[in-house]
Amino acid sequence: MSNIDETPPAETPPVSEAKIAEAPVNGTVRLAPPPRSTPLPYLPARGSAMVKAVSSGDTVILLGRRTSPKSPVPEITFTFERVSAPRMASKGNNFVDGVGAYESREALRKLLVGKVVQFETRKQGVAAGDRAYGLLFFSKPKSP
Secondary structure: OOOOOOOOOOOOOOOOHHHEOOOOEOOEOOEOOOOOOOOOOOOOOEEEEEEEEEEEOOEEEEEOOOOOOOOOOOEEEEEEOOOOOOOOOOHHHOOOOOOOHHHHHHHHHHHHOOOEEEEEEEEOOHHHOOEEEEEEEOOOOOOO
8 A cells, every 4th residue: 555646636727718818928828807797887979978077187977877776877987089188196197296287177177067968989898998088068158
């Protein structure tokens, strides 16, 4: 009788092809991110939505439509097409606002938050990351 286990070692399960995002590069394999529990909300090509918040001078958060009465209201990050506002302070730029970043965000916030706006979506989904790009239209504010 020997001390060695005679059973063959268990094979490691193969990596699912669906999990591999790219072919190996320099001996490393990048795995795709885990699937989201809820799909990203999509906006129609044209429509209207309420502005919940303003992230920067070129990005707003829109409230979408519920898919069912009990579901939460989806929030969509909407970035203006062909507009580049100064960057707000973040870790990527050493926590320093770009010149005019605060002022552009505040002007847009006073103008749009809580208002219903019309939009045209130009790009969204996987190609756009987690946001939608397009045009935003709103009524001219009444002067005092």
